[in-house]
Amino acid sequence: xxxxxxxxxxxxxxxxxxxxxxxxxxxxxxxxxxxxxxxxxxxxxxxxxxxxxxxxxxxxxxxxxxxxxxxxxxxxxxxxxxxxxxxxxxxxxxxxxxxxxxxxxxxxxxxxxxxxxxxxxxxxxxxxxxxxxxxxxxxxxxxxxxxxxxxxxxxxxxxxxxxxxxxxx
Amino acid sequence: xxxxxxxxxxxxxxxxxxxxxxxxxxxxxxxxxxxxxxxxxxxxxxxxxxxxxxxxxxxxxxxxxxxxxxxxxxxxxxxxxxxxxxxxxxxxxxxxxxxxxxxxxxxxxxxxxxxxxxxxxxxxxxxxxxxxxxxxxxxxxxxxxxxxxxxxxxxxxxxxxxxxxxxxxxxxxxxxxxxxxxxxxxxxxxxxxxxxxxxxxxxxxxxxxxxxxxxxxxxxxxxxxxxxxxxxxxxxxxxxxxxxxxxxxxxxxxxxxxxxxxxxxxxxxxxxxxxxxxxxxxxxxxxxxxxxxxxxxxxxxxxxxxxxxxxxxxxxxxxxxxxxxxxxxxxxxxxxxxxxxxxxxxxxxxxx
Numbered sequence: 001x002x003x004x005x006x007x008x009x010x011x012x013x014x015x016x017x018x019x020x021x022x023x024x025x026x027x028x029x030x031x032x033x034x035x036x037x038x039x040x041x042x043x044x045x046x047x048x049x050x051x052x053x054x055x056x057x058x059x060x061x062x063x064x065x066x067x068x069x070x071x072x073x074x075x076x077x078x079x080x081x082x083x084x085x086x087x088x089x090x091x092x093x094x095x096x097x098x099x100x101x102x103x104x105x106x107x108x109x110x111x112x113x114x115x116x117x118x119x120x121x122x123x124x125x126x127x128x129x130x131x132x133x134x135x136x137x138x139x140x141x142x143x144x145x146x147x148x149x150x151x152x153x154x155x156x157x158x159x160x161x162x163x164x165x166x167x168x169x
Numbered sequence: 170x171x172x173x174x175x176x177x178x179x180x181x182x183x184x185x186x187x188x189x190x191x192x193x194x195x196x197x198x199x200x201x202x203x204x205x206x207x208x209x210x211x212x213x214x215x216x217x218x219x220x221x222x223x224x225x226x227x228x229x230x231x232x233x234x235x236x237x238x239x240x241x242x243x244x245x246x247x248x249x250x251x252x253x254x255x256x257x258x259x260x261x262x263x264x265x266x267x268x269x270x271x272x273x274x275x276x277x278x279x280x281x282x283x284x285x286x287x288x289x290x291x292x293x294x295x296x297x298x299x300x301x302x303x304x305x306x307x308x309x310x311x312x313x314x315x316x317x318x319x320x321x322x323x324x325x326x327x328x329x330x331x332x333x334x335x336x337x338x339x340x341x342x343x344x345x346x347x348x349x350x351x352x353x354x355x356x357x358x359x360x361x362x363x364x365x366x367x368x369x370x371x372x373x374x375x376x377x378x379x380x381x382x383x384x385x386x387x388x389x390x391x392x393x394x395x396x397x398x399x400x401x402x403x404x405x406x407x408x409x410x411x412x413x414x415x416x417x418x419x420x421x422x423x424x425x426x427x428x429x430x431x432x433x434x435x436x437x438x439x440x441x442x443x444x445x446x447x448x449x450x451x452x453x454x455x456x457x458x459x460x461x462x463x464x465x466x467x468x469x470x471x472x473x474x475x476x477x478x479x480x481x482x483x484x485x486x487x488x489x490x491x492x493x494x495x496x497x498x499x500x501x502x503x504x505x506x507x508x509x510x511x512x513x514x515x516x517x518x519x520x521x
Binding site: 029036052053056057059060063064065068069071072075076127128 | 245248287288289292293295296298299300302303306310318321322325326328329332349
């Protein structure tokens with residue numbers, strides 16, 4: 001077992017156990033911290049695949065910005081384990097059924113797919129130059145459409161924020 | 170994948186030297202800050218411990234180490250300890266991608282004065298900076314104190330707001346350099362004057378530099394943007410409940426951040442280790458001496474920028490919080506966007 005395998009298995013175990021920690025921990029702040037650790041493990045996988053740009057963008061955008069906002073909201077609402085509301089039985093059953101269906105779908109998909117062995121030959125697809133060229137030539141239409149989507153989400157957020165200030169003023 | 174023992178030893182040595190160096194400089198930055206404040210306010214400043222108070226940082230450190238460590242009863246214990254640890258960790262991590270000097274070519278091989286030359290150097294710095302806010306946020310929340318919580322929320326929103334303008338101001342510069350690797354950016358600024366214009370990025374991107382500098386003040390929580398530790402509104406800020414060396418780590422991480430970000434500014438905009446007539450100097454002295462001169466050049470630039478940060482701190486009054494947000498979102502971000510458009514137009518039609 002070489003260094004590559006050791007790092008791969010370490011990151012895999014870390015990602016899976018931290019992901020379990022997200023849903024199993026009672027305190028929402030701990031959940032957020034576990035989620036951040038999961039992002040780090042996934043970024044480690046990206047680096048193993050020689051996709052440094054994806055790895056660092058994953059950290060900047062998800063761990064550095066989005067999770068800060070999550071933490072922000074949780075801290076402001078002061079959610080603690082003892083204030084967690086008891087969910088009603090119907091919601092619990094609905095959650096179990098929908099989660100179970102998702103599990104079935106994933107299992108069915110995994111059963112038919114062939115699992116290839118770990119390929120260690122390095123590729124340059126994930127480097128920023130190749131990624132940028134691919135995004136702006138082959139995939140330029142979906143790329144621009146998704147940017148329009150982000151813009152509309154941003155405008156929507158501004159509109160929602162505006163209404164609230166006018167009411168209070 | 171083979172492990173190269175000599176390579177690991179070389180890197181470990183380099184990392185330890187850089188770590189100890191930044192700790193030492195950060196220590197004396199606290200002394201310099203008090204001396205600068207004293208000079209600007211017509212006082213003497215620390216002058217008891219040693220000549221000119223030069224032993225004052227040691228005395229402060231010892232005092233903090235020997236103080237009683239208090240962890241508040243109703244705090245979240247693990248996060249309370251994790252906060253200062255994270256602050257310290259993210260403060261020193263940025264130094265990994267800074268090129269401290271040129272490669273030293275000897276008969277035994279090439280020694281690089283950079284811990285890691287990754288091709289996304291600037292993005293790495295952004296990643297670490299964006300993580301830096303966790304130390305403050307977790308510490309402030311875990312203290313279970315309303316003032317600390319308010320302060321950490323201020324710190325987080327301030328950091329996120331100013332990261333945007335910072336990134337946009339750098340995009341314009343990256344359009345000119347065409348590379349994200351800090352080593353390549355420094356090598357493009359070789360010397361001082363080339364082909365009829367300055368090589369340093371400061372002269373190519375003055376507006377970008379200005380925006381970056383203002384954002385650096387905000388990211389470092391330094392006056393005039395030190396809202397998270399605004400004494401008149403929040404008592405002491407996010408480290409109110411901290412005592413002993415945990416408080417020391419928070420204060421110390423701030424000065425390490427100051428040093429590292431001054432180095433990054435010098436690297437990005439003021440040519441890093443490059444200086445005028447460096448080719449003539451390189452031809453006349455040995456490679457090792459030349460490397461030392463280069464490192465000293467970078468340190469001198471960094472120290473000048475640190476002093477500039479200090480002059481500003483003791484000159485300008487603190488902003489109000491809404492003014493801070495308005496400046497970030499309504500002035501700096503549009504300005505950075507305009508700078509980006511101008512840069513694009515210049516590259517497209519003037520330089521080609």
